Amino acid sequence: MAILVGTRDGVYRTVGVPVEDVNQVLDSGDTPRVRTFPGVDGVFAASKSGLYRSTDAGQTWDNLGVPREEVYSVVVSSDGERLYAGTHPAHLYVSTDDGETWDELEGFQNLPSRDQWHTPRHRNEAHVRSLGVHPETPDRVIAGVEVGGVHVSDDQGETWTERRDGVHDDVHHVLILDPDEYVASTGDGLYRTRDAGRSWTRLDTDLDHRYFREAFTLDGRLYAAAARSSPGTWSGENGADAILVESADTGETFETVSYPGKPEEVVLAWTVVDGVVLAGTNDGSLISRDLDGTWTDMGQLSAGIRSLAVC
Template identity: 70%
Template structure:
């Protein structure tokens, strides 16, 4: 099985055992997210130049023509009938014909806090950074906005409810662990909900790192990585001071050393060949083994997202 990496310089494909054979297969600028879905064919790349799809493992790609060019997130409905794309500025689009045409989900713009979604570092705008669904709640769509919080739809994206109270509004990723159980990685903490966002609790209370980008679970174990502060500080005197944490179901974390740390921050996760695999802002790929983390190779650009090819 090959690995697909979304980077600051397009999409790369490489062997999961090593990245020595890595090649850039899509020149799309900065790629925010690469994803595969059980309900729909292909691998998807959400990038600053559009949403692309490959049906052949990355050899060829098609621009799906989302109305706004900067696409930050993508998810397929559990039944495969709908494909959703989240953009910058923060708008949400849906396709019901396999990406042939798109319609804006206007209800997303009617959320009460919509006018508050902006930050100076993102051109005084926001983006839909994360989208999720779960097969046990097929009508539900979960959206994470940077900066704007978490929001949930119960009717396949047509109308929306805010679920941002109790969670930091700088949302980078929402890990959907069950129909109502999510883990939100934010710019100021790691949060969990067991009731579809109606209430949130902190998972990082005992940690001294607060800037989380993404989390993943595999075989009941939760993996998360963080830096002490936002990316603007990573090249400063103290560096990123990054850390990788592991936990059994989020109940207490253990810190684990990894190749590249603490200078390099883990930004991306996937499970490839049954093994948890991560990518860093230094372009390093690391994999979990029985005796800890080992390096699998490097790519020539910062890795933002990973998926099996």
């Protein structure tokens, strides 16, 4: 079992935790997503230098040649027939031949709010930060845009419907819980929908931290982390001034828990190792949740962690 870690300077690989032997296996620059998909061979790394795939547990990689170099998100349809890539600027591409060729999904550019998608921090442009599908709805694609909201396609990405009303438009990640239930982590709050984005409920109203990067779920428990504000403020004595929260009722209530690195470090990435939650922070720390609910230090990388995957 290998753990692949997407960081701000590429992908690192380690075998097991606690971390003892870490090697950089892909010099891809900033890598927001490292992902595996059920029933699909290999691991994918979406990075600012391209979309890469490894079929030998991260030891060697191939660039899949997405038409735009900066790839922020990737997903495979649950039937394994289509590979999607989301880029910066915000465009969507699909491949039906394992990345040999790509077609742009032009309908994504026709959404009514398209001209409003931009953020000064990213050359006044937007990017497709999150892509998701659910096994029961293989033709449905859910896209989260930073900055641009949530959008849903029910026909393999050909046409799209805006689902951005009621959710903050600075979308970092959309966690797919079932075909119609999603949790959106945004720059101003954590939101849940139970009707595929037609309506949204804010979950963090009792918390005093608003900047969420990604939520995660395992065995019915929801995990999320938040900083008090955006990354530009993650310096000084309190660093990110972050919290880690858990919920046993899909976000109806949250418990704030202690973890190594608090409050300076904020959790940005999640995965599961041998049935245990493993998380990574902006300062390169790996922490895991013991069976008794205690969070434990599992080692340190030299670069800030953006994403985690096990293969």
